[in-house]
Amino acid sequence: MRLDKFLCDCLGVTRKEATKLLKSGAIELNQKTVKSGSTKVSDQDSVCWQERELTLKGPRYIMLYKPEGFVCSHEDGFNHTAFVLLDEVRYDDLHFAGRLDVDTTGLVLITDDGQWSHRITSPKHKCSKTYLVELADPIQSHYATEIEQGILLRNEKEPTKPGVMEQIDLHTARLTISEGKYHQVKRMFAALGNKVEGLHRESIGAITLDQDLEPGEYRDLTEQEILSVWPRSKEHE
Ligand code: URA
Numbered sequence: 001m002r003l004d005k006f007l008c009d010c011l012g013v014t015r016k017e018a019t020k021l022l023k024s025g026a027i028e029l030n031q032k033t034v035k036s037g038s039t040k041v042s043d044q045d046s047v048c049w050q051e052r053e054l055t056l057k058g059p060r061y062i063m064l065y066k067p068e069g070f071v072c073s074h075e076d077g078f079n080h081t082a083f084v085l086l087d088e089v090r091y092d093d094l095h096f097a098g099r100l101d102v103d104t105t106g107l108v109l110i111t112d113d114g115q116w117s118h119r120i121t122s123p124k125h126k127c128s129k130t131y132l133v134e135l136a137d138p139i140q141s142h143y144a145t146e147i148e149q150g151i152l153l154r155n156e157k158e159p160t161k162p163g164v165m166e167q168i169d170l171h172t173a174r175l176t177i178s179e180g181k182y183h184q185v186k187r188m189f190a191a192l193g194n195k196v197e198g199l200h201r202e203s204i205g206a207i208t209l210d211q212d213l214e215p216g217e218y219r220d221l222t223e224q225e226i227l228s229v230w231p232r233s234k235e236h237e
Helices: 003-011 015-023 114-121 143-149 184-191 223-229
Strands: 027-029 047-049 052-054 061-066 105-111 129-135 164-169 172-177 196-204 218-220
Touching: 003 015, 003 027, 003 047, 003 052, 061 223, 105 114, 114 223, 129 184, 143 164, 172 184, 184 196
Parallel strands: 105 196
Antiparallel strands: 027 047, 047 052, 061 105, 061 218, 129 172, 129 196, 164 172
16 A cells, blocks of 8 residues: 555545655654655554554454543543543544443443444443442432332433342442433432442443553453454344
């Protein structure tokens, strides 16, 4: 492939902009500055821009440990988008497969594969999400049964789908739900007369937040994790 085409694909720039970058001496091919767009690049070559190696990647599947203070959207005039935590040269084609609130921590999946993320976010597929919940007031014995039966949230017509709550200590619970309504966990406990003071997502379906990741760190998903959402046999369902 020509180097200028490679730069267009990796950086999302026009051919004219790629030529300008090359002319400015900003691009290195195998540790040497190259200025000609017609230079050929192959898989074995290393192309660098601003000390970052550029690669043409296939579909992306990433797990991020989202810290507090970042939003799961492209734009927010106030908070940083969680995308800035990724060391990606461009993230305009990536999206979050299910969002977390700015003050919620834990597992976020990021991809550029819309069909894959649909299986996580679409209510039809009932993908489970597990949260660790810190509550302001002591957990009441009736919570688990009410969550199992479904809770009518404020401004909703239908109760929530059955969920599972396991009490861990007086103020902490592990909750598994299969929907992703706006602020769902906070609204569920508000409907029960309590208040969520801390929320952390531990898993989505069979994908569990990697214990080796620190807040703000991420890694690519393994093939097994990718396929757990979308088994090959169901590819064209
Ligand atoms: N439910 C919430 O209320 N907030 C989240 O971030 C995720 C689920």
